Amino acid sequence: MYWEARKFVRLALKANPNVLEVLFSPMPVQVTPVAQALLDIRGAFLSRLMYVTYGEYVRAQFRRLQADRERHGEVRPKHAMHLLRLLISGAHALRTGEVMVDVGPHREGLLAVKSGHLTWEAAGAWREELHRDFERAFAETDLPERPDHDAAQDWLIGARRAALDW
Numbered sequence: 001m002y003w004e005a006r007k008f009v010r011l012a013l014k015a016n017p018n019v020l021e022v023l024f025s026p027m028p029v030q031v032t033p034v035a036q037a038l039l040d041i042r043g044a045f046l047s048r049l050m051y052v053t054y055g056e057y058v059r060a061q062f063r064r065l066q067a068d069r070e071r072h073g074e075v076r077p078k079h080a081m082h083l084l085r086l087l088i089s090g091a092h093a094l095r096t097g098e099v100m101v102d103v104g105p106h107r108e109g110l111l112a113v114k115s116g117h118l119t120w121e122a123a124g125a126w127r128e129e130l131h132r133d134f135e136r137a138f139a140e141t142d143l144p145e146r147p148d149h150d151a152a153q154d155w156l157i158g159a160r161r162a163a164l165d166w
Helices: 006-015 018-023 032-038 049-071 077-096 102-115 120-140 149-165
Strands: none
Touching: 006 018, 018 032, 018 077, 032 102, 032 149, 049 077, 049 120, 077 102, 077 149, 102 120
């Protein structure tokens, strides 16, 4: 995936899950000095805003999956798995200030959802349990209300200056 720096920063400040996962990836392919500077401030992008971005997105998408199921009799299990993974990752981030990209301890359950081996009802019950945990994580989080816009802007200006020198 590729984003222009400003767009990436704007999406990260809005707690976009895809962008935050890229930012917290444990396996970067190559890290330039500009990228390292971004990694050094990645915590600045985390805030309570994640509650809205992750939680509301999951709720809306599950409603959509349920409507598809009622209309067409089927769901996209891979999509349902991804939504459950977002709740797991979001709760972890609210608790720790780190976006969990590798959800290893939950792998078997998530793969059961993806493969369709877990019934829709069981996946829905798991979602409700994960959402309750997500709510608790939000109630207990130490993350700030909003991300650190100043740190993000400083990085962006530095990245643009570095590009001019390149």
